[in-house]
Amino acid sequence: MQHCDTLILAGWCIPVEPHDLVLPDHGVAVTDGKIVELLPTGEARKKYAPGVLVDRPDHVLIPGLVNTHTHAAMTLLRGIADDLPLEQWLKDAIWPIENRWVGTEFVRDGTRLAIAEMLLSGCTCFSDQYFFPEIVAETAEDMYMRAVVATPVLEFPTPWADNATECLNKGAELVHDRYAEHTLISSAFAPHSTATVSDETFGELRILADQLDKRIQIHLHESAQEVEDALAATGERPIERLKRLGLINSSLLAVHAVHLTDDEIRLFADTGVSVAHCPNSNLKLADGIARITAIHSAEIPVGLGTDGAASNNLLSMPGEMRTAALLAKAESEDATALPAATALRMATLTGARTLGLEEQIGSIESGKWADLACIDLMHINSQPVYDPLSQVVYAIHPQQISDVWIAGRHQVENGALAQIDQADILRRSAEWRQQINGQLS
Ligand SMILES: [Zn+2]
Structure with missing residues (x-):
């Protein structure tokens, strides 16, 4: 078994390159913030011993x-x-x-x-x-x-x-x-x-x-x-x-x-x-x-x-x-x-x-930064799933984004900000509204 930091298994992966391709039951191995390999789930389970395993069977994984x-x-x-x-x-x-x-x-x-x-x-x-x-x-x-x-x-x-x-x-x-x-x-x-x-x-x-x-x-x-x-x-x-x-x-x-x-x-x-x-x-x-x-x-x-x-x-x-x-x-x-x-x-x-970043991000390819987003399709508005690509563009709400990684770091986990103090952001926003409104009225 080969070590990787994170192994993400998804119901479908859309790598974007090659174009217009949907891969059912695939996984992405990530180490040191970068994509090591995109491969079928069965093979991934046999090949990799991950530090963290993220299993998302009802989800589609896309580049961020x-x-x-x-x-x-x-x-x-x-x-x-x-x-x-x-x-x-x-x-x-x-x-x-x-x-x-x-x-x-x-x-x-x-x-x-x-x-x-x-x-x-x-x-x-x-x-x-x-x-x-x-x-x-x-x-x-x-x-x-x-x-x-x-x-x-x-x-x-x-x-x-x-x-x-x-x-x-x-x-x-x-x-x-x-x-x-x-x-x-x-x-x-x-x-x-x-x-x-x-x-x-x-x-x-x-x-x-x-x-x-x-x-x-x-x-x-x-x-x-x-x-x-x-x-x-x-x-x-x-x-x-x-x-x-x-x-x-x-x-x-x-x-x-x-x-x-x-x-x-x-x-x-x-x-x-x-x-x-x-x-x-x-x-x-x-x-x-x-x-x-x-x-x-x-x-x-x-x-x-x-x-x-x-x-x-x-x-x-x-x-x-x-x-x-x-x-x-x-x-x-x-x-x-x-x-x-x-x-x-x-x-x-x-x-x-x-933006001049196509060598680094934008598709699920080995060697690129693991900037990834996972979308939960098990929602009323995106069922049934004939074509995950069609659902991603035409039939999801942003709230269905379950997970986001940036350079391999898990930033959104189960639909919530994992590393960021959301309450503090909301509090500061309300304070600004009060201040600016006070000045306008
Ligand atoms: Zn502008």
Whole structure:
């Protein structure tokens, strides 16, 4: 018998790679945080003497879900300003509240709430862009959550930095130096949008990102208004401007990309740009419907994201998978568009690829980090099980996530946070609500 730290046996395993494969009665052996082997349950029982055995016969085991775009700390603003158009929502509601309240404690508490919510809904990696990225990184590390922490870059003063140069300096110093070779934390740059960053700053950012070998993510063509305003102000569409500045390349993650022309889709495909598709946020802010079928057909890597809780209002990756699949069918008037296997792939392996992490996570393959989620299908709404893949995308509630592992560490066990003080997170959230509400009324 061979030792392994943990052996997880499940009714079904969906490794994601190979694509569209469901393996009944399979197990995953994990040692030192990494996947050693995926093999049939019978063989696994004979071959491995595990330190811990986790037996989940009614469950499906999938790679942990990857949230390619969020602003974690905005959970503390969940529901504070709903049902408003994007520009008004951002400028009249969100930015004034952020300017008044955002600081290290806000970001720490909001990020803790977000990580707890993401873990409980099967997410094992999130890509964040928010103020105080050093606090986001610290919090993710403390809670043992995988994160891509992107440094925000804006010209105007924020509670975190006075100008874009300070953003770049702080980002390079605080995040990139400290987390250079970290198991869980990696970093990127996040200019907020083309409207809030000058040509000069984009130029500096491109040089810095190249030097540090970091990826760049930006809200891009999120609304028709954004594109029109840019045209009026500069005579260029935002993508055209980024192309002129040398930022349209394979290190770019275009967040939203709702309003793309055929030429822009071709440009993304030719240059290797990735897309973070946030269907629920787009729907809620009435941004329009991304042309995901055309984008996907052009072989542009598409990951899924929740966006921040103030514009969604859930950080639920199972919800994004379902909405993405349904919306693609509606948008293309083709029921075969974005099938379940593709939605799950976007939410795992392709999402990892858009963040530059596809060698490390996103599928159940030997040598990758054991970032895994287990879903209990023995619930009324997901019975009977003809096709576990279909259930995962179309017929589960996030509460059916029974177990989550990050780099082999059991973070959610039997549907509850195993290592995190949930009562404390709830208490702090209520305190923030009281404080912010007191100021608003
Ligand atoms: Zn966003």
